[in-house]
Amino acid sequence: MENTDGTDDTVAHGYGSTDEVDPQGTGRAARRHEAVRAAVEQGLLDADVPLVALLDVTGIRESAAGLRAAFDAVTAPGTPVLHAFAVKASPLVPVLRLLREEGIGAEVASPGELALARAAGVEPERTVLDSPAKTPAELREALALGIAVNVDNPQELERLDALVAGSGSRSPIGIRVNPQVGGGAIEALSTATATSKFGVALRDEGAREWVVRAYLDRPWLTRLHTHSGSQGVALPMMARGVSEAYALAEEINRRAGRQQVDTLDIGGGLPVNFASEASTPTYGQYARVLRETVPGLFDGRYGLVTEFGRSLLAKHGTVVARVEYAKSAGGRPVAVTHAGVQVATRTVYAPESWPLRIAAYDAKGRPKEGPAVTQDVAGPACFAGDLLARGQELPLLEQGDYAAALDTGAYYFAHHYAYNSLPRPAIHGFVPDSTGAITFATVRRAQTIEEIVAESGTTHTDALTALPS
Numbered sequence: 001m002e003n004t005d006g007t008d009d010t011v012a013h014g015y016g017s018t019d020e021v022d023p024q025g026t027g028r029a030a031r032r033h034e035a036v037r038a039a040v041e042q043g044l045l046d047a048d049v050p051l052v053a054l055l056d057v058t059g060i061r062e063s064a065a066g067l068r069a070a071f072d073a074v075t076a077p078g079t080p081v082l083h084a085f086a087v088k089a090s091p092l093v094p095v096l097r098l099l100r101e102e103g104i105g106a107e108v109a110s111p112g113e114l115a116l117a118r119a120a121g122v123e124p125e126r127t128v129l130d131s132p133a134k135t136p137a138e139l140r141e142a143l144a145l146g147i148a149v150n151v152d153n154p155q156e157l158e159r160l161d162a163l164v165a166g167s168g169s170r171s172p173i174g175i176r177v178n179p180q181v182g183g184g185a186i187e188a189l190s191t192a193t194a195t196s197k198f199g200v201a202l203r204d205e206g207a208r209e210w211v212v213r214a215y216l217d218r219p220w221l222t223r224l225h226t227h228s229g230s231q232g233v234a235l236p237m238m239a240r241g242v243s244e245a246y247a248l249a250e251e252i253n254r255r256a257g258r259q260q261v262d263t264l265d266i267g268g269g270l271p272v273n274f275a276s277e278a279s280t281p282t283y284g285q286y287a288r289v290l291r292e293t294v295p296g297l298f299d300g301r302y303g304l305v306t307e308f309g310r311s312l313l314a315k316h317g318t319v320v321a322r323v324e325y326a327k328s329a330g331g332r333p334v335a336v337t338h339a340g341v342q343v344a345t346r347t348v349y350a351p352e353s354w355p356l357r358i359a360a361y362d363a364k365g366r367p368k369e370g371p372a373v374t375q376d377v378a379g380p381a382c383f384a385g386d387l388l389a390r391g392q393e394l395p396l397l398e399q400g401d402y403a404a405a406l407d408t409g410a411y412y413f414a415h416h417y418a419y420n421s422l423p424r425p426a427i428h429g430f431v432p433d434s435t436g437a438i439t440f441a442t443v444r445r446a447q448t449i450e451e452i453v454a455e456s457g458t459t460h461t462d463a464l465t466a467l468p469s
């Protein structure tokens with residue numbers, strides 16, 4: 001299998017499967033060009049509104065369909081498969097509702113994320129709760145709702161022992177294990193290292209036996225969970241993590257003398273290609289690597305849960321920012337835009353791990369032509385490192401042009417960082433109609449300055465001066 005590491009932008013050919021609708025991303029790029037131009041023409045973007053985020057609804061639907069098709073192609077007929085979207089990747093109610101309509105549930109990891117999933121109408125039986133720090137109240141709520149719970153550690157299991165007894169809850173419950181198969185290229189995102197904070201570390205002394213006993217003592221433990229992939233982790237390593245969980249499920253079932261573990265939750269973590277337009281690796285490629293590595297998982301004895309986040313949304317989001325000023329420093333052109341650390345926090349603070357492609361558009365929102373010039377694209381925040389891109393080759397950005405940060409649909413503009421009290425930008429979803437004309441819908445309106453003031457303690461203005469001095 002070629003190109004399974006997510007770092008190479010060549011597209012695998014010859015699989016001929018139906019899950020790869022637009023692997024080169026040509027349709028997506030064309031839709032983006034139309035959307036940027038329409039955003040300028042329709043006044044969603046101008047001198048007074050210098051920053052917006054756009055979501056490609058067609059692309060999101062295609063990715064959801066690709067995910068479903070990829071697992072349909074490798075599972076035995078009738079296998080229950082729940083694709084639960086990792087809400088943290090795009091905590092926006094309209095996005096969760098769109099995915100729900102596409103047959104995708106929700107993986108939540110906090111009371112806030114659970115509330116968003118519920119607001120979007122995601123059914124309890126299509127919701128999974130994972131978090132390393134669940135409070136007793138959260139656990140009680142999950143059991144009352146009947147949503148699935150993945151237990152992180154022995155102390156949490158002890159809490160559940162008390163809560164489950166006599167609760168009559170329908171919640172499927174499993175334990176999260178860390179197969180400790182090793183990390184990927186980005187340390188902060190690697191969940192399967194020897195010392196990762198998540199789940200029960202399977203290779204630690206006595207841990208495996210503890211997990212097996214935990215299941216044998218508790219007939220209500222029927223699932224097993226691992227989430228070992230993430231950006232920077234190669235597909236074979238992800239599949240090895242799943243393979244370890246599968247082997248453990250087989251051992252538990254053998255020793256229980258019955259199919260006690262009936263569902264494996266294999267997590268998410270498919271890497272996204274930020275280096276070019278192409279969608280690689282695909283869900284189809286990952287599903288095939290999984291079937292080759294862990295064939296027993298697909299023979300119909302196990303139901304499956306997946307928890308993909310970034311790979312469903314990243315390619316479908318674009319931040320578009322107006323170039324307020326174009327200047328030069330030390331001989332390098334610098335475009336000062338309105339998109340920086342507040343919408344691209346990871347890129348600004350860890351540029352080596354999270355480089356973004358920038359596309360240049362002119363003042364009318366048309367793709368900018370011209371020779372490539374090495375330039376920096378800066379944000380509006382008041383610190384020197386607030387750069388969206390360093391030394392990127394682009395047609396020279398000039399005052400009044402627009403810089404688009406591509407592939408920012410997951411973990412970027414939906415994760416606002418309030419540095420310099422910069423407001424959250426509006427997010428607009430878009431679809432082209434049959435003539436190619438773009439229709440926009442508001443996903444989240446822009447935060448106002450009044451809201452920033454209100455959220456910054458204005459009702460407590462005298463709180464500190466009123467204290468005894």
Ligand SMILES: *Cc1c(COP(=O)(O)O)cnc(C)c1O
Binds near residue numbers: 086089269307
């Ligand atoms: C973050 C997370 C996911 C989603 O990861 P992606 O890399 O966005 O696909 C899935 N499951 C768990 C438990 C997570 O913490």
